[in-house]
Amino acid sequence: MTSGPKLVSILRQGSYLIASIHTALDDTQMDRFREDLIEQIGRHRSRGVVIDVAALDVLDSFGTRTLRTIGEVARLRGALTVVVGIQPDVALAMVALGMSTGAIATALDLEEGLEYLNGRLAGGAVSRPAGRVPPP
Incomplete structure (x- = not known):
């Protein structure tokens, strides 16, 4: 058993899951996060997933690919995913390196x-998102 602060928290809010990554994760931890989140989507019959990465000052290619995988698997299981809190420097680095969140x-x-x-989700059906949230 390990002690110390939690690296990730996954909270249920109604039919949504809110997953917050509190610190940089190595590849093994990121894989575990993916498995845990996907399992909880099914267990709670979640319709939506928010992944909060605001605490991260780096998001490498493996992390970015894992987020895309989570979003695609969630969609196939009936849940819509949105990633929130990408820091400006992280966004700039992602663009410079040709990384993206894909369809998430x-x-x-x-x-x-x-x-x-x-x-x-107000209309009922989950469909593929088209990128960033449009302004109201």
């Missing part, structure tokens, strides 16, 4: 991410 929507913060899910 992004939002500025948790509040905007929840608004996005509420708007997209």
Whole structure:
């Protein structure tokens, strides 16, 4: 058993899961996060997932690919995913290195991410997001 602060938290809010990454994760920890989150989507029959990466000052290619994988698997299981809190320096580095979140929507913060899910899921059907949340 390890002690110390939690690296990731996954909280349930109604039909949504809110997953916050609190510190940089190595590849093994990122794989574990993916497995745990995907398992909880099924267990809670979640319709939406918010992944908060605001605490990260680096997001490498493996992390970015893992987020895309989570989003695609979640979609196949009936849940829509939005990534929130990408820091400006992280976004600049991702663009410079040609990395993206693919078809996963992004939002500025948790509040905007929840608004996005509420708007997209109000009609019932989950469809593929088209990138960043449009302004109201």
